[in-house]
Amino acid sequence: MAVSDAVLVKEVLDGAKDAYAELVRRYERPARAAAIHILGNYHFAEDAAQDAFVKAYQQLAGLRKPAMFGCWLMKITRRCALDIAGKKRPDVPLDSVAEMPDHRRNGRLDEEKQHLLREVMRLADSERQVVLLRYFGGHTVSQVADITGRSVGTVTKQLSRAHQHLRNQIKEPL
Amino acid sequence: MNPEKNIETQLEQLAQAIPSGSSFVDGIMSRLETSSDNVQQKPKPTFVRRLVMKNTFKFAAAAIVLIAALLSLTLLDKTVAPAYALEQTIQACHSVRFIHLRQINPQHKEEPILIWAEFFENGQPKQIRMNLPEWAGSEDGAKEIVWENNAATVWFKKKQGFVRVPEKRMADEILKIVQEQDPKTYVKNLLDAQKNGKVEIQIEQPTDKAEPIRVTAIHLPDRASKLVLYIDQSTQLPLNGETYTLKDGDYVLANIGEFYDYNQPIDPAMFAFDNVPEDIMLVDQTKNQIGLIQGTMTNNEVAIEVVRRFWQAIIDKDYAKASQMYEGIPAAKLEQGFGKLENYKIEIVSVGPVQPHPNPKTRGVIVPCTIKMEVNGEIVEQTFDRIGVRQVYNQPGRWTIFGGL
Numbered sequence: 001m002a003v004s005d006a007v008l009v010k011e012v013l014d015g016a017k018d019a020y021a022e023l024v025r026r027y028e029r030p031a032r033a034a035a036i037h038i039l040g041n042y043h044f045a046e047d048a049a050q051d052a053f054v055k056a057y058q059q060l061a062g063l064r065k066p067a068m069f070g071c072w073l074m075k076i077t078r079r080c081a082l083d084i085a086g087k088k089r090p091d092v093p094l095d096s097v098a099e100m101p102d103h104r105r106n107g108r109l110d111e112e113k114q115h116l117l118r119e120v121m122r123l124a125d126s127e128r129q130v131v132l133l134r135y136f137g138g139h140t141v142s143q144v145a146d147i148t149g150r151s152v153g154t155v156t157k158q159l160s161r162a163h164q165h166l167r168n169q170i171k172e173p174l
Numbered sequence: 175m176n177p178e179k180n181i182e183t184q185l186e187q188l189a190q191a192i193p194s195g196s197s198f199v200d201g202i203m204s205r206l207e208t209s210s211d212n213v214q215q216k217p218k219p220t221f222v223r224r225l226v227m228k229n230t231f232k233f234a235a236a237a238i239v240l241i242a243a244l245l246s247l248t249l250l251d252k253t254v255a256p257a258y259a260l261e262q263t264i265q266a267c268h269s270v271r272f273i274h275l276r277q278i279n280p281q282h283k284e285e286p287i288l289i290w291a292e293f294f295e296n297g298q299p300k301q302i303r304m305n306l307p308e309w310a311g312s313e314d315g316a317k318e319i320v321w322e323n324n325a326a327t328v329w330f331k332k333k334q335g336f337v338r339v340p341e342k343r344m345a346d347e348i349l350k351i352v353q354e355q356d357p358k359t360y361v362k363n364l365l366d367a368q369k370n371g372k373v374e375i376q377i378e379q380p381t382d383k384a385e386p387i388r389v390t391a392i393h394l395p396d397r398a399s400k401l402v403l404y405i406d407q408s409t410q411l412p413l414n415g416e417t418y419t420l421k422d423g424d425y426v427l428a429n430i431g432e433f434y435d436y437n438q439p440i441d442p443a444m445f446a447f448d449n450v451p452e453d454i455m456l457v458d459q460t461k462n463q464i465g466l467i468q469g470t471m472t473n474n475e476v477a478i479e480v481v482r483r484f485w486q487a488i489i490d491k492d493y494a495k496a497s498q499m500y501e502g503i504p505a506a507k508l509e510q511g512f513g514k515l516e517n518y519k520i521e522i523v524s525v526g527p528v529q530p531h532p533n534p535k536t537r538g539v540i541v542p543c544t545i546k547m548e549v550n551g552e553i554v555e556q557t558f559d560r561i562g563v564r565q566v567y568n569q570p571g572r573w574t575i576f577g578g579l
Contacts, residue, residue: 112184
């Protein structure tokens, strides 16, 4: 059984940094995805996601609903990404690009994936969170339920709605 | 973008395209360790306390209203029978034409059994696709199955073989698995069990319509298992079901069934196999009758005769006949294998006696066979002691070799 976000947040507030490492592992890909959505680039997105986790840690005591950590983190990530987007971006050295695996060759998602990611980020908060945890975090539905403190039925319903929404959106021409 | 492409697959592919790694976590934790970035202490709610103290009277009045409202809700919940009844779900299920099901074994959470099904208007299955992971695929390993027109095509991924079998038996077994998971059957069975006093059903209907109805069915009289079914309040359709078994006084989760994508048309490609290797072996039992007719022979006699005829066909280089004795495996495939013995003089030394098969689930027997092979004056005797023989699925009175030699 997965430990809920609310429990992990409480443990962090009680001084357990290991619990925060678990939250970082849990939300690494979702945070990167949220940042890539805004910045469109893996390298800058990684910086934004790192900044977001550090800021979230500093401001954790102000989080009124610990169970909403995931949604809250996404908002912080978005702000961090927008901060980076507003600054002058350094050029990525050519030799580092050449060393990347093929799918990251240009540091960007292909057009089809960008389109899908854009639609994922447009989902309602609660639906987006379950999609990110389920697919980007690799958790089962029951684990997502444990993590978010929702019932399995609610998570299933939210996932189903998200699928429907995404299916409708990707039918539209780009 | 291909709109018909399965959305789950697309999401999985998108997620895989986003990098992750332990260095990311280490980097953040290192930043937190080495800097003064510490978690702030939670502010004490002094302001809130003062506010409450100053407004004691107003707060008390508000609290009374709130408590009264809560009490009325509680009383309503207790005195009024739940508006929901299982019949409503059965009714709602009649409109289901498409569904995606996932069956999860808690021991193999990452590898669910996946089912996609399309139904006719009368509720009977039209097309089914089922992916069985290795843990659910018995000794045959992982399988992918497409069921259509009362026939099933099975891709044995481990054995790199395709088998197309006619209606009955395997096709029926596949159909049975899907029908058991079909929400309308699922709920109807529950209702029938309640009517027969085999289960005790409790229904909890939250006042919050966004929360699902929870139906708990406890098996009677031993209470050894229970099913918890979650029903969407707006559609009355099942969202998921959890089966628990009693172990040392506690209910332990044994199985999860999840119901997705009601009435979302399924990509026709789901009911066909793609990415099939070119060299895969196709055995089509729907077009060819296979095996040997038993006639007046006993079971042991026909089992021995099948093996004898198989080897005789190999000796005669009659691969079509050998194919018929060996599950319909393509003659060309047999020729490819046994053709290497072209320069050998082959004789059957002995066939039998029949022995029980080590795996009773196969419903077969073992028929040992010794063959003598001679080439350039050198004689070799080879005993095959693993040849399995059994009745052909859905071809009564016919027997065939199965499995490997």
